[in-house]
Structure formats: structure tokens, C-alpha cells
Amino acid sequence: MTGEHGRWRRLRTNRDWLGFWFMLPAAAFLLLFLVYPLGLGIWLSFTDARIGSPGNWIGLENYEWIIGDAKFQTAVFFTLLYTLVASAFKFAIGLYLALLLNQAMPFKAIIRAVVLIPFIVPTVLSAIAFWWIFDPQFSVISWSLKKLGWIQGNINFLGDAWNARWSVIFANVWRGVPFIAISLLAGLQTLPPSLYEAATLDGATRWQMFRYVTYPLLTPIIAVVMTFSVLFTFTDFQLIKVLTNGGPAGSTELMATMSYNTAILGSRIGEGSAVSTAMVPFLLAAIMFSWFGLQRRKWQHGESND
Amino acid sequence: MAGVTLRQVRKSFGSTEVVHGVDVAIADGEFCVLVGPSGCGKSTLLRMIAGLENISAGEIRIGDRIVNQVHPKERDIAMVFQNYALYPHMTVAANMGFSLALRGETKALIAARVRTAAEILGLAPYLERYPRQLSGGQRQRVAMGRAIVRNPQVFLFDEPLSNLDAKLRVAMRTEIKELHQRLKTTTVYVTHDQIEAMTMADKIVVMHDGLVEQIGAPLELYDRPANRFVAGFIGSPAMNFLPARVNGGCISLSSGVDISLPIKAKLEANREVILGIRPEHLEIAADGFAAEVVVIEPTGSETQLFARVGGQEIVAVFRERHEFAPGQHVRLRPRADCAHFFDPSSGQRI
Numbered sequence: 014m015t016g017e018h019g020r021w022r023r024l025r026t027n028r029d030w031l032g033f034w035f036m037l038p039a040a041a042f043l044l045l046f047l048v049y050p051l052g053l054g055i056w057l058s059f060t061d062a063r064i065g066s067p068g069n070w071i072g073l074e075n076y077e078w079i080i081g082d083a084k085f086q087t088a089v090f091f092t093l094l095y096t097l098v099a100s101a102f103k104f105a106i107g108l109y110l111a112l113l114l115n116q117a118m119p120f121k122a123i124i125r126a127v128v129l130i131p132f133i134v135p136t137v138l139s140a141i142a143f144w145w146i147f148d149p150q151f152s153v154i155s156w157s158l159k160k161l162g163w164i165q166g167n168i169n170f171l172g173d174a175w176n177a178r179w180s181v182i183f184a185n186v187w188r189g190v191p192f193i194a195i196s197l198l199a200g201l202q203t204l205p206p207s208l209y210e211a212a213t214l215d216g217a218t219r220w221q222m223f224r225y226v227t228y229p230l231l232t233p234i235i236a237v238v239m240t241f242s243v244l245f246t247f248t249d250f251q252l253i254k255v256l257t258n259g260g261p262a263g264s265t266e267l268m269a270t271m272s273y274n275t276a277i278l279g280s281r282i283g284e285g286s287a288v289s290t291a292m293v294p295f296l297l298a299a300i301m302f303s304w305f306g307l308q309r310r311k312w313q314h315g316e317s318n319d
Numbered sequence: 320m321a322g323v324t325l326r327q328v329r330k331s332f333g334s335t336e337v338v339h340g341v342d343v344a345i346a347d348g349e350f351c352v353l354v355g356p357s358g359c360g361k362s363t364l365l366r367m368i369a370g371l372e373n374i375s376a377g378e379i380r381i382g383d384r385i386v387n388q389v390h391p392k393e394r395d396i397a398m399v400f401q402n403y404a405l406y407p408h409m410t411v412a413a414n415m416g417f418s419l420a421l422r423g424e425t426k427a428l429i430a431a432r433v434r435t436a437a438e439i440l441g442l443a444p445y446l447e448r449y450p451r452q453l454s455g456g457q458r459q460r461v462a463m464g465r466a467i468v469r470n471p472q473v474f475l476f477d478e479p480l481s482n483l484d485a486k487l488r489v490a491m492r493t494e495i496k497e498l499h500q501r502l503k504t505t506t507v508y509v510t511h512d513q514i515e516a517m518t519m520a521d522k523i524v525v526m527h528d529g530l531v532e533q534i535g536a537p538l539e540l541y542d543r544p545a546n547r548f549v550a551g552f553i554g555s556p557a558m559n560f561l562p563a564r565v566n567g568g569c570i571s572l573s574s575g576v577d578i579s580l581p582i583k584a585k586l587e588a589n590r591e592v593i594l595g596i597r598p599e600h601l602e603i604a605a606d607g608f609a610a611e612v613v614v615i616e617p618t619g620s621e622t623q624l625f626a627r628v629g630g631q632e633i634v635a636v637f638r639e640r641h642e643f644a645p646g647q648h649v650r651l652r653p654r655a656d657c658a659h660f661f662d663p664s665s666g667q668r669i
């Protein structure tokens with residue numbers, strides 16, 4: 014009885030155990046909300062589960078099936094295209110905007126607030142707005158171009174495979190730019206102005222200042238921001254779901270939407286899980302890539318910069 | 320190399336003018352120190368010479384050329400910043416060679432110039448390090464190296480030693496002075512520390528509230544300060560100022576104490592004056608005026624005495640050692656040839 018009591022007290026007060034107790038809530042959270050769903054998803058991908066039936070273990074059958082499936086191949090292709098093209102544009106435009114917003118200019122605060130708008134508006138809402146912009150009949154873009162006399166008939170934005178692909182990429186870029194612009198702007202504002210004064214006296218042109226001072230000093234933050242951006246884009250769902258729902262004919266299907274459509278709407282939970290599990294290696298690769306890119310550069314090591 | 324000439328230079332930020340018409344002529348090869356309390360416009364003036372701030376009015380010449388409209392990089396000047404402004408992502412060598420690389424010089428030439436500068440500054444072992452891996456003093460040297468490598472017409476320094484600890488500051492002071500003697504490049508050096516100014520300068524420009532108070536060689540400023548501001552700013556501990564009245568053959572302090580001093584012809588009788596005496600020019604003497612000891616601070620090499628003369632605090636410094644006790648009365652006498660007189664209203668030297 015006393016031994017039991019003593020052990021309990023030790024568990025309560027011992028430093029190592031104390032650490033464990035402090036970790037417990039966070040660990041429970043992680044287990045419950047991250048590890049369990051992920052594990053369940055992976056498990057389901059090895060079964061023939063359907064809605065209403067728990068399913069049996071069928072090994073790699075789901076994977077064999079989706080790999081041979083042209084729809085899956087298209088989804089993988091488009092997910093990669095979507096991620097690469099949209100991220101590249103978001104980076105270029107975001108960096109350009111950040112540099113622009115970092116200049117002294119009138120109405121700076123207002124312009125900065127305006128830039129944030131696409132980020133603030135709920136994705137579904139902006140997707141609906143784009144849906145109108147890309148409407149086959151009432152598209153404001155078609156209307157303007159017609160008024161300018163550049164085109165004769167309406168553009169079929171979302172009805173043609175490649176038009177639809179570029180349109181959703183455009184919408185994704187529009188939505189993703191503010192995050193990158195504002196993050197990079199925050200990074201730019203940490204750079205000491207005296208570095209630019211020194212560079213001016215050293216004879217650097219504006220381009221050289223960007224190339225040899227701004228860009229290298231910004232790389233750590235670019236790596237972080239772009240990692241997030243790539244992950245968000247790769248796993249995008251809402252925009253496609255609302256704008257095209259993967260159509261026409263699956264040409265804008267992303268792996269995320271395909272997984273949902275297969276598992277929930279098509280009720281083939283096993284296959285859908287296999288599709289979403291197939292995203293994991295891509296995401297891991299992206300994370301590994303940025304992990305090495307994110308490693309502290311040599312000039313960041315060492316004691317503090319007082 | 321070239322001299323620098325400022326003629327009626329003014330600077331306004333918006334509607335506030337912070338530099339009100341400054342005239343300074345710095346000769347070729349001269350070491351000129353701009354000194355003054357914080358906020359008096361020294362950095363602004365230096366940055367106008369560098370071209371980092373535009374000139375609101377007046378004219379700046381480097382050599383024979385008016386540079387008002389000349390881009391900073393065309394002015395052929397190099398600047399050392401207070402926070403050094405080293406590029407954190409470049410090695411010491413790259414930092415020092417950056418300006419040459421931008422000019423498109425060959426790798427071999429850059430390496431040679433960087434090596435020479437590094438040897439002068441004792442930086443040779445650190446060329447491949449990053450600024451973060453250096454001590455404050457080493458970073459300071461890299462900043463100077465970056466300036467030297469370019470072999471400019473004029474060096475500009477903006478409080479380069481104020482981030483260093485006291486001991487290193489003294490050492491770097493000597494080093495910068497030596498460097499100047501070796502390179503003989505015209506130098507404009509900004510500091511708020513009058514000791515730095517006194518020890519390093521060929522010529523000191525004392526500034527106050529955007530105006531030049533006095534220009535001269537260090538000892539000139541010390542011996543003949545043009546006004547009360549310069550008198551109080553140069554010298555440490557600061558000069559004592561005592562309101563007084565010329566009273567026949569002697570000076571009566573407003574507190575009623577009479578001090579016998581040979582009166583210069585220019586002082587008419589009964590005139591109100593401010594008597595200025597440096598602490599080191601007071602001596603203990605039987606015929607001096609009476610003062611009550613308040614605090615005494617022996618530093619080893621000298622003894623500082625804080626005393627009260629009829630209600631007013633004064634400071635005296637003695638090279639020899641004295642045993643005083645607080646409350647004790649001593650008799651102090653100003654050295655006759657070392658008294659300064661200032662007009663009470665204008666503060667100008669009489």
C-alpha cells in the first residue's frame with residue numbers, strides 16, 4: 014500500500030514523468046486528430062470498404078486498379094501541373110507585389126489591405142465569383158474582349174478541357190498570391206535599410222541590389238512560404254469542387270477531389286482512400302525537398318547578430 | 320584624393336529644418352571630426368556628403384566637383400556605418416570585394432586588393448568567415464576594409480566605435496588614426512564623443528542644433544572655445560561656469576565670493592560675465608577662494624573634487640593626491656592665464 018503510494022507520488026513529481034504529463038494532452042490531440050485519421054485512411058485503402066460495409070483486406074488491389082485507371086493518371090498529371098504552374102506564378106507575382114508594397118508610396122496601408130482581400134474572402138465565395146466570371150454566357154471577360162473587338166463569340170472557359178485547366182489555375186493563383194506577397198513583405202521589412210545604403214555606395218544598381226542583397230537574404234523565408242504554398246496547392250479541394258467539380262470529363266480533377274468523389278459520392282471508400290494515400294509520397298517528397306532547402310544556411314549560424 | 324567643401328548647406332525633412340546653413344572646408348588628406356550632442360545633425364550632414372540624403376540648399380564639393388546632383392556611387396566616397404551594415408550572407412572577403420565585383424573587376428585583382436586590405440587590418444585569417452562569426456571589433460574592421468578596398472577619395476565614418484566596449488574603442492581609435500596616417504585619405508568622422516574628436520582629429524567641427532559652433536584644431540578649441548557651448552562640450556570633466564561680476568581688480572561671484580584674477584583690458588568694470596574655469600586649472604592655494612568639499616573621487620592617476628562655492632557646485636581635478644573629508648573647507652585658486660569669460664546673454668567668448 015505504501016509502496017504503491019510512493020510510486021504514484023514519484024510519477025507525479027519525477028522530472029521526466031512530469032515532462033510526460035505535460036506532453037500528454039498534445040500527444041492525445043495529435044493521436045486523435047492526425048494519426049488516427051491518417052492511419053484509418055491508409056488501412057481503408059487496403060480494403061474493399063464501401064459506405065455501409067466495413068470491408069475486407071484485399072492487399073494492393075485498390076492500388077493496382079487506380080494505377081491502371083486513366084482517370085487517376087489524368088488526376089495525377091493535372092495535380093502536378095496545377096501545383097507547379099500555380100506555385101510558380103504565385104511566387105513570381107507574390108514576390109513582385111511584395112517588392113512593390115515595400116516601396117514608399119501613397120496610400121500604402123490601403124493598398125496593403127486591398128492585396129489581402131483574396132485571402133480574406135472564403136474560398137467557396139471567391140470560387141462562386143469566378144464561376145460567374147467564367148460563365149459561358151455572362152462572363153465579364155468574354156464581354157470585355159467582345160467590346161474591344163478582339164473576339165467574336167463567347168469563350169467557353171470551363172467547358173473545354175484546357176480552357177478549364179488554365180481557368181482554375183488562374184483562380185488558384187488569384188487566391189494564393191496575397192499569402193505569399195504579405196509573408197514576403199514581412200520578410201523584406203526585416204532587412205536593415207543600411208544594407209541598401211551600403212550597396213548604393215558600393216555602386217549596386219537596383220537590379221543588383223535585388224540579386225545580391227534582397228534575394229539571398231530572403232531565401233530562408235521564401236523556402237518556408239513556398240513549402241506551405243506548394244502543400245496547400247497540392248491538396249487544394251474547395252476551388253475545384255465549386256468551379257468545375259473536376260470536369261469537363263475529369264480534366265480538372267485533382268487527387269483530392271477524385272478521392273472525395275470516389276469514396277464519398279461513388280461510395281467506393283477503399284479506392285478513394287487509395288487515391289488520397291497516393292498523395293502522401295508526393296507530399297513527403299515536397300517536405301523533404303524543402304527540409305533540405307530550409308536548412309539554416311551557413312551565414313545564419315553562429316552567435317547572435319547584435 | 321580630394322578635399323570636401325560645404326557651403327551654406329541646409330537640410331529640411333518636410334517643413335522642419337535640421338541643418339541650418341553649414342560652412343566647412345576640409346582640406347585634402349585632412350582628418351575632420353564632426354562632433355556634437357545626439358540629434359544635432361551630424362549624421363544628416365555626413366549622409367548628404369555621401370549622397371544618401373539630398374541637399375535642400377547650399378552646395379557640397381568633393382575636389383573641384385559640385386556633387387549636389389551626383390549619384391552616390393559616382394562620388395567616389397566610402398562610408399563606414401554605425402551598425403557596420405555588413406552583408407550577412409557574404410563572407411568577409413566577399414563583403415570587402417563586393418564593390419569591385421560590381422564594377423566588373425577581375426577575380427585576381429579583387430582577391431589581391433582584398434588581401435592587401437585584410438593584411439593592413441589584421442583580417443587575413445578571417446576572410447572566409449561570415450559576419451556572424453566575428454566579434455564586434457572584427458566586424459568594425461571588415462567595414463573599414465570594405466571602404467579601404469575601393470581606394471576612394473573620401474572616407475566617411477558615422478559613429479563607427481559607438482557599438483564597441485570602452486577598451487576596444489580606445490584601441491580602434493588608435494588604429495583608425497594610424498590607418499589615416501598611412502593612407503592619407505581625406506576623412507570625415509562623426510562622433511558624439513569629444514574625447515574621440517580630440518584624440519583623432521586634425522580639425523574639429525563642433526555642431527549644435529544644426530549649426531556649426533566652432534571649427535578648429537583640437538587644442539585650439541580647448542584653449543580658446545568660441546562660446547559657452549564649445550567650452551562646456553570639449554574637455555572632461557566639463558568646464559565650471561560661474562556667474563560673476565567684474566569688480567575693480569577682482570571678480571565677484573554672484574554668491575558673494577571674491578576671486579582675485581588679473582583682469583583683461585576688454586572687461587569693463589561692473590560688467591556681468593560668466594567665468595569659465597576648467598577643473599584641471601584649479602589649484603589648492605592659501606590665497607584662493609573658500610570651497611566646501613562635497614564628494615571626492617580618487618581615480619588613481621588623478622583626484623576629482625566636487626565642492627560647493629557659495630551654493631554653486633564646482634569640479635576640480637588634481638594630478639597630485641589629496642586627503643580631503645566631506646564638509647572640510649579648502650581654498651582653490653584658478654590659474655590666472657586659464658580663465659575664460661563669456662557673455663551671459665549671448666554665451667560668446669569675451
Ligand SMILES: Nc1ncnc2c1ncn2[C@@H]1O[C@H](COP(=O)(O)OP(=O)(O)O)[C@@H](O)[C@H]1O
Nearest residue numbers: 332333337355356357358359360361362363364
Ligand atoms: N529621415 C528623417 N526624417 C525626419 N527627421 C529626421 C530624419 N533623419 C534625421 N532627422 C532629424 O534630424 C535631426 C538630426 O539627426 P541626425 O543627423 O541623425 O543627428 P545626429 O547628430 O545624432 O547624427 C534629428 O532631430 C532627427 O530627428
Ligand SMILES: [Mg+2]
Nearest residue numbers: 361362363478
Ligand atoms: Mg547620428
